[in-house]
Amino acid sequence: MRVLLTGSRGQLGSCFQDRLPAGWEILATDSEQLDITVLEQVKAVVSQFKPDVIVNAAAYTAVDKAESEHERASAINQDGPRNLALAAKEFGCRLVHVSTDYVFDGEADKPYCEQDDTNPLGVYGKSKLEGEKAVLAVQPEAIIVRTAWVFSEYGGNFVKTMLRLAQERTTLGIVSDQRGCPTYAGDIAQAIIVLLQNRAAGGIYHFCGDKEVSWSEFAQSIFSIAVESGVLAQAPQVNGIGTEQYPTPAKRPKYSSLSCQKISENSVEPSNWQLALSKIIPSFR
Numbered sequence: 001m002r003v004l005l006t007g008s009r010g011q012l013g014s015c016f017q018d019r020l021p022a023g024w025e026i027l028a029t030d031s032e033q034l035d036i037t038v039l040e041q042v043k044a045v046v047s048q049f050k051p052d053v054i055v056n057a058a059a060y061t062a063v064d065k066a067e068s069e070h071e072r073a074s075a076i077n078q079d080g081p082r083n084l085a086l087a088a089k090e091f092g093c094r095l096v097h098v099s100t101d102y103v104f105d106g107e108a109d110k111p112y113c114e115q116d117d118t119n120p121l122g123v124y125g126k127s128k129l130e131g132e133k134a135v136l137a138v139q140p141e142a143i144i145v146r147t148a149w150v151f152s153e154y155g156g157n158f159v160k161t162m163l164r165l166a167q168e169r170t171t172l173g174i175v176s177d178q179r180g181c182p183t184y185a186g187d188i189a190q191a192i193i194v195l196l197q198n199r200a201a202g203g204i205y206h207f208c209g210d211k212e213v214s215w216s217e218f219a220q221s222i223f224s225i226a227v228e229s230g231v232l233a234q235a236p237q238v239n240g241i242g243t244e245q246y247p248t249p250a251k252r253p254k255y256s257s258l259s260c261q262k263i264s265e266n267s268v269e270p271s272n273w274q275l276a277l278s279k280i281i282p283s284f285r
Contacts, residue, residue: 001196004051004093005029006036006084007058012098014154016057016189021197027051031058036080039087046087053094053196054084059128063102064249066124077127082134089139096192101148101180101208103129106253111212113259114146114204122250132204141202143195145188145263148208148256149218151273152185153280158215162222163284166236176216176240180256181209184276191268200266206258210270216240221274222281229282 001024007013008028020026027049035041036058046054060066060076081097088095102125103118120126135142151157165172191207213221216238223235243254260270 001025001053002049002051003027004046004049004054006034006054006056006080007031009155010057010059011150011152011155011157011185012188013057015152015186016055016192019186019189019193021193036083037075039083042083042087043090046091046093050091051093053096054088055192056081056084056095056097059098060124063122063124063252066127067122067249070123073123073127074130077124078130078134081131082138085135085138085142088142094196095135095139095142096196097131097135097142097144098188099132099144099146099204100125100128101146101256101258102253103132103146104253104256106178106255108255111257111259112206114206114262121253124250139202143192143200143202144204145192145195146204146206146258147183147188148258149180149182150185150188151182151276153283154185158182158218159222159277159281160284162219163226163231163281166223166226166232169236171237171239172219173239173241173245174216174219175243175246176214177242178252178254178256179212179214180253181212181258181270182218182273183208183271184273184280186276187271187273191263194268195263195266198266205263205266206260207263207268208258208260208271209273210260211274212257214240222277225274225277225281226284229278229285231281231284
């Protein structure tokens, strides 16, 4: 299989390259090599490489900054995916596009299913939702994978931030009234690969971690594993705080767990994020 990968230097893009099956050929591009917001560039690269599938791991993910950078967020998260879908349709290849739990408002009391009503709270979530709509309008057979709370050994993420702060402070106040499912980027990459190998039907799929937690509980898991593996000498004290005590420009959904029932029918199990933590944290020594 020939794969055109966008966002190659991000968490998901990096993990996808690490897990590329034997015999698959990949053209891994970042924003400098392929600006997905420029349709002519997208068509030129797709025409030349002739991929069987495009995996779009590129995204504008600065949730708070998006509140003041509407146009940039929309260009990358809406126009870019539409351009990839147009090229995929013209040149006869599949498209896998990655989206987010932020398309929901967090008012649910049980994990969100793919057909549940969307209602994003901020610019980032709105731009990602418009990206989904743009993709499916052009290429209904495209695969869209919504995921949440992504972490990995690559890039900046919550795990790395917590480990850095733990070395600087003995006490940390971390939000305890937002709940969701951490997801290892390596598991997202593997889920996409399995969907492609299984020739999964087009549409929206949810994929996230197998255990729901709050941010403060996630942090405690990180610290526990870090101490066990010798990355931290001592875990800081974690004090749960309310969202109102940690104001941010963008409003976050209070509840964003996703149901993985649909994707499990394609032999994809939820992300075992605790196992992933135990594997990647020792590498941060």
